[in-house]
Amino acid sequence: MLMKITALVSNGYIKETLMAPFQHIRQYTLFFLTSLCLFNTSFSQENNLNLEVTQLSEHAYVFTRTWKPSAQRTNMGVVIGENGMVLINALYRDEEVELFIKELKRLSDKPVKYIINSNWDEYNTWSNQYFKEKGAVIISHENLAFHNGYSADINFSDKFSLNVGTETITAYRSYGHSFGHINVHLENANTTFMSDSYRSEWMTIEGPFGLEGHFKGLDMALATGNESTKYISGNTRSKIVSSREDLLKEKQLRxxxxxxxxxxxxxxxxxxxxxxxxxxxxxxxxxxxxxxxxxxxxxxxxxxxxxxxxxxxKTHVFSTQQLEKYVGNYRMKGRTDIQILIENGELFAKSQRQFYLKLVPVSESKFWHNMQNLKDHLTFDLDDNDRVIGLTLIHNGGYLRYNKQ
The missing domain is CATH 1.10.10 (Arc Repressor Mutant, subunit A)
Structure with missing residues (x-):
């Protein structure tokens, strides 16, 4: 049975109905970073799982999975609430979930009530469906709806808060890495889960809003925290907990x-x-x-x-008037429509359960859409009167042709 939600207001705040009146939030004693790790455990070699658990506060933990090769490590969060647990990302494949649950039960017998997905990456969503079928509520930024096969029960635009009794959790759009990427802050544990908006071991991809968007996400994380805040990257090699100084250094290096x-x-x-x-x-x-x-x-x-x-x-800017001719719906039989729209003076392409792309002009008809592969592009088809009549989406050497409606 799901936790009953008593209020949902415009700022995206919800609070669970508790069994008894909620009096005071206790102040939890945080452990020094040098003694954060409570225990290490490994799943069977047969399943190629290796899990390390790091305690952040009385009710908050990091689960770090080491893959093969051992340099690849992935972090997720676990919060034990008064009525159930919250997972910050759902790391494990379906066939591994039962093993993962055994490790969760070392911490608590309470069920998983909420899953917060930081972005669309499969490492963050693998076991969503498993827990959803058992009553968990999936929470994400609304833009994840544009990724294939993804669905959530609660979608938010900019900010969302959840009080589970032991912890107040705030998720907010970071503007780094990808459309719909979020950071998740735990107030009592004084910890921010950064997922892919900050990677301690390498340069994370900037995202559609460039370095400005990447830095905006870092600045929001810094503003939400203080000198003692712990920052958890989505992936790591050796360091599980990062500091304020690490985020400032990232800005300087980038x-x-x-x-x-x-x-x-x-x-x-x-x-x-x-x-x-x-x-x-x-x-x-x-x-x-x-x-x-x-x-x-x-x-x-x-x-x-x-x-x-x-x-x-930044350097090849079209005016809003120039961009207007591309705006509209484009259709191809057997495919979801593509919507071309203007947001903050730039052109974007959206297709439900397919993609959400920023379009960067190279010429009047050619636009880049893939920041990692500049050979991929979208071409608008123009008639003799310079009117847009369709588009061709080119990706990984293939192409799809759509007609403007």
């Missing part, structure tokens, strides 16, 4: 990195030449996974192309 990349681009340097630059290598080596930096296209796609994408968006 600013220097972007500035150097654009400087080298003006000299017509190739991506491989940029990645071989001494200053670039020095910056990269301050991230744990780049200590043995290998120059290859994948690294370039991940950390170089998004800078080019963002710079193109």
């Amino acid at each position: 600013s220097a990195f972007a500035e150097r990349v654009l400087s080298l681009k003006k000299e017509d340097k190739s991506v491989n030449e940029i990645l071989s630059d001494v200053e670039i290598v020095t910056i990269c080596k301050q991230y744990e996974l780049y200590n043995d930096l290998v120059v290859n296209n994948e690294v370039g796609d991940w950390i170089i192309n998004p800078i080019f994408f963002d710079e193109q968006a």
